[in-house]
Amino acid sequence: MTRLSIRGVGVVGGFGCGLDAFDRALVSGVPSTMQVTPVPGNESVLRSAFLADTGPLEEFLNKRALRRIDHFSRLALLGSHLALQDAGMLGAIPERVGLVIASGYGALRTTFSFLDSIIDDGDSCASPTHFSNSVHNAAAAHVAIKLNIGGPNLTVSQFEMSVSSALLTAQLWLEEGRVDHVVFGGVDEYSAVLGYCWERFRYGAIDMVTLGHLSGGLPILPKETVYILGADGHPQCSAKYPEFVPKGASVASYAPLYGSLPVGQAFDLAAAALAMRDGRLCATPGNVAGETDWQIVGAEDLGRRDICCLKMDDNGGYGFLTVTKGRG
Structure with a gap:
C-alpha cells in the first residue's frame, strides 16, 4: 500500500x-x-x-x-x-x-x-x-x-x-x-x-424496528442506550422486561402519563423523538415495575445515547425500535 x-x-x-x-x-x-x-x-x-x-x-x-x-x-x-x-x-x-x-x-x-x-x-x-x-x-x-x-x-x-x-x-x-x-x-x-x-428531521430517525417472539430466543438489544419500557401496569407483561433489559441499564417508563392501551408504544416513540429534539430526558414518573437494579432515568441530558422503545405482551411477543440522532 x-x-x-x-x-x-x-x-x-x-x-x-x-x-x-x-x-x-x-x-x-x-x-x-x-x-x-x-x-x-x-x-x-x-x-x-x-x-x-x-x-x-x-x-x-x-x-x-x-x-x-x-x-x-x-x-x-x-x-x-x-x-x-x-x-x-x-x-x-x-x-x-x-x-x-x-x-x-x-x-x-x-x-x-x-x-x-x-x-x-x-x-x-x-x-x-x-x-x-x-x-x-x-x-x-x-x-x-x-x-x-x-x-x-x-x-x-x-x-x-x-x-x-x-x-x-x-x-x-x-x-x-x-x-x-x-x-x-x-x-x-x-x-x-x-x-x-x-429542521424537519430534528426528532431523530428510527434506525431499527424488530418484531419477534420469545420462542425464538432472546433478542439482542442495542447497547449503550436508554430503554423506554411500555410497562403499563399489566403484571404478566411487566414481569418479562427483566428478561430483556440488562441490570444497570438506564430505563424510563412514561406509561403513567398516557395510560394503559395496546398502542402505548406510539407514545413512547413520541417521547423518544422529543428527547432527541431537545437533547434531554424527562424524569420517569413513579416506579418502573419489574427490576430494582436498573438505573431509573431522571431529568438528565441525553448525550450521545440512542433510545430503544421496548414493548412486551403476555404471550411472549415483543417489539422494539431504536431512535437515533440525525436523519433517516
Whole structure:
C-alpha cells in the first residue's frame, strides 16, 4: 500500500479561510456560526449554521473569471488554490497531476435553483448555467481548467464515506503510476433546502424496528442506550422486561402519563423523538415495575445515547425500535 505524503493543505469553512483561521478555531474551541431561517417565511425560527465566505478567492482569480461559477465550485477552487499555495506549487503545476474531489451532497444550492427554474419557467426556459454547475463533477472541471490540471479527474459521492472512498482512488492512481501528485479535497455546502430538511428531521430517525417472539430466543438489544419500557401496569407483561433489559441499564417508563392501551408504544416513540429534539430526558414518573437494579432515568441530558422503545405482551411477543440522532 502506497504511503501518501501531504504536501500542502487548504481549508475554508465557517471558521474562516486558511490554515491560520482553522488553527485559531482549534485552539480556542469556540465555533463560529451564523443564524439562518430554515423554515421559509418564518423568521422566528432561527438555527445556527456554518457558512463559508469565498470572497478570498478573488486574490487568485478575477471577478470576470468567476462570473458564472457557483458557490460550491468556488469553495473547491479556493481550497485548491490555498493547498497548492501551501505546497509551493501554485503557478507551477507539474504535468502528471490528478484531481479527486469528494462530496456527500454535491452542489445543493445550484441543483435546487435549477429545479426552481424548471418549476417557474418550464423545462424549455430552465437555466443552462444552473444546470451546468449542478452536475457533480462541475467543481472538479472548474478546478482543472483554472489550475491547468491535465491528469485524471474524478468526483466521488458516497455520503459519509465520500472522503475515504476518494482517498482510495487517489492512492490507486499513485500506486499504478498514473500520476505523481494528486490534488484532493472535500466540498459540501449549506443550502436552504438542507436547513429545512434538518429542521424537519430534528426528532431523530428510527434506525431499527424488530418484531419477534420469545420462542425464538432472546433478542439482542442495542447497547449503550436508554430503554423506554411500555410497562403499563399489566403484571404478566411487566414481569418479562427483566428478561430483556440488562441490570444497570438506564430505563424510563412514561406509561403513567398516557395510560394503559395496546398502542402505548406510539407514545413512547413520541417521547423518544422529543428527547432527541431537545437533547434531554424527562424524569420517569413513579416506579418502573419489574427490576430494582436498573438505573431509573431522571431529568438528565441525553448525550450521545440512542433510545430503544421496548414493548412486551403476555404471550411472549415483543417489539422494539431504536431512535437515533440525525436523519433517516
